[in-house]
Amino acid sequence: MAVASPIAPLRAAAPARPPGYYVRQRLLGNRPAMAGLGFILLCTLVALAGYWILPDPSPDANSGVVQLQKEPPGFSATILRIPAPDSAGTANAGPLHTWLYGRAPQFQEIPISSYRIEGDSVLVEPYQNHSALADVPRRFSLTQLAGQAGSAAELRQVVEQDRIVRRTYWLGTDKAGRDELSRLLLGTRISLGIGLVAVLISLALGMLIGAVAGYVGGWVDSLLMGVMTVVWSIPGIMLVIAISLALDSKGVWTSFVAVGLTMWVDVARVVRGQMLSLREKTFVEAGRVLGLPQSRLIARHLLPNMTGPLIVIATSNFAAAILLEAGLSFLGLGVQPPAPSWGLMVNEGFQLLGTQAGLWLTLLPGLAISLLVLSFNLLGNGLRDAYDPKTPLSHA
Structure with missing residues (x-):
């Protein structure tokens, strides 16, 4: 009768690993280091996206509204946007130019507390904050605000949908009214x-x-x-x-x-x-x-x-x-x-x-x-x- 071999089968040897494998494993197992790497990657993505993701894509995010200076985080305001005279050329800036340098403001922005449309014009009540001087109500024509010709109904729709917006400053504004x-x-x-x-x-x-x-x-x-x-x-x-x-x-x-x-x-x-x-x-x-x-x-x-x-x-x-x-x-x-x-x-x-x-x-x-x-x-x-x-x- 055949006798079984006394030599036990050898276990498979662990595969040889390059030194870089163990470096990665130690790094991946270090939670504080991975948390730091995650925050760095997040900041890198923000830096790469640049002006594309900013609420204020103007060059250097420098478009300020002086009436909204030093407002606290979470502050919201109603903004009246008046087309700037030279906004036609800036509207066609390519994505690469916008990514590198931002986009010049296309509107002059005025914060308002209320408005009402009377015939072919808009009467607005300027916004007053803790550091602004009192201002008098102002009147604008629908054609001036819309920046185009059309019927009164069409101009009114453009003004209410695109020229009067509600904006929230999630981290407030600085002393120049910038986001x-x-x-x-x-x-x-x-x-x-x-x-x-x-x-x-x-x-x-x-x-x-x-x-x-x-x-x-x-x-x-x-x-x-x-x-x-x-x-x-x-x-x-x-x-x-x-x-x-x-x-x-x-x-x-x-x-x-x-x-x-x-x-x-x-x-x-x-x-x-x-x-x-x-x-x-x-x-x-x-x-x-x-x-x-x-x-x-x-x-x-x-x-x-x-x-x-x-x-x-x-x-x-x-x-x-x-x-x-x-x-x-x-x-x-x-x-x-x-x-x-x-x-x-x-x-x-x-x-x-x-x-x-x-x-x-x-x-x-x-x-x-x-x-x-x-x-x-x-x-x-x-x-x-x-x-x-x-x-x-x-x-x-």
């Missing part, structure tokens, strides 16, 4: 844009200088380390002021470049340290024996091995750039009015502290800055843990 929600949403473009440009500039400069310092060594390393130490000792705001003075300009793109030029030292120090460790590895010695150029060794074999630390520091620099830009704009040294920078909006609200409107006009952009910076910090912490092999996976 606070539109300016907050558009401000994501500036914050994310300056973070992206700053990170790209800092990565390009930092990787170049750090790689040369760490790989070449000797007097080159000492010289570049001296430059890093000097730049490191100067406050970032002072560097941005100096760069703005050198460029003789204060604007959005000047702020982008100036902030980026102040953040490369962190990247350079990390790359230099990693390069000092990796240049003694066996694969680098093999590359030298094969006669590979130093530039190829650095670009194709050494820098790719620093992906993890560079991603983590880039995330940290993103948050730091947003904070630096907000501080510069608050001081009037960064993005200039009427661009909707969150730091500039905090300054406008700060000037109104002590009034009823000052609280939310300061709190709303300050909260937006805090949430976005917190999201990048949470994501950076999650990436740091994800690239650490000692961090356990969240599931088997």
Whole structure:
């Protein structure tokens, strides 16, 4: 009789996984990091949509109604829209132009408290808020409001359906009567844009200088380390002021470049340290024996091995750039009015502290800055843990 083999069947070995698989699993299992990533993606979608989703799609969301200044969140008003004389050309602006620059207002807007139609004219009672002076009733012809010819019934229908609208300001209005929600949403473009440009500039400069310092060594390393130490000792705001003075300009793109030029030292120090460790590895010695150029060794074999630390520091620099830009704009040294920078909006609200409107006009952009910076910090912490092999996976 045949005897069964005493060797138990071997269980199937677990499939081999690349290191990136475990990095993704650790990151996906980190709930705070995923919450931060979700908020960043939401802000990115808002920034990409831009003027297409704004309640006020005018350039810089700068169309204000002075009679509605400093109104609280949730405020609603009835608006009379009078066709602007030069609105014909702006109505045909293409979608790409609207996405980039917004759409010029096609109407002159007047808030009203009531109206009534008498024959071929409309008698309106102007709206009076807590900070506006009293105004007298005004009369407009139906033809003027409709902007076209037609019978009295047709003109009346156009006026009531399209020229007299009810509008809600969900986050209130600022001191110029501009929609606070539109300016907050558009401000994501500036914050994310300056973070992206700053990170790209800092990565390009930092990787170049750090790689040369760490790989070449000797007097080159000492010289570049001296430059890093000097730049490191100067406050970032002072560097941005100096760069703005050198460029003789204060604007959005000047702020982008100036902030980026102040953040490369962190990247350079990390790359230099990693390069000092990796240049003694066996694969680098093999590359030298094969006669590979130093530039190829650095670009194709050494820098790719620093992906993890560079991603983590880039995330940290993103948050730091947003904070630096907000501080510069608050001081009037960064993005200039009427661009909707969150730091500039905090300054406008700060000037109104002590009034009823000052609280939310300061709190709303300050909260937006805090949430976005917190999201990048949470994501950076999650990436740091994800690239650490000692961090356990969240599931088997």
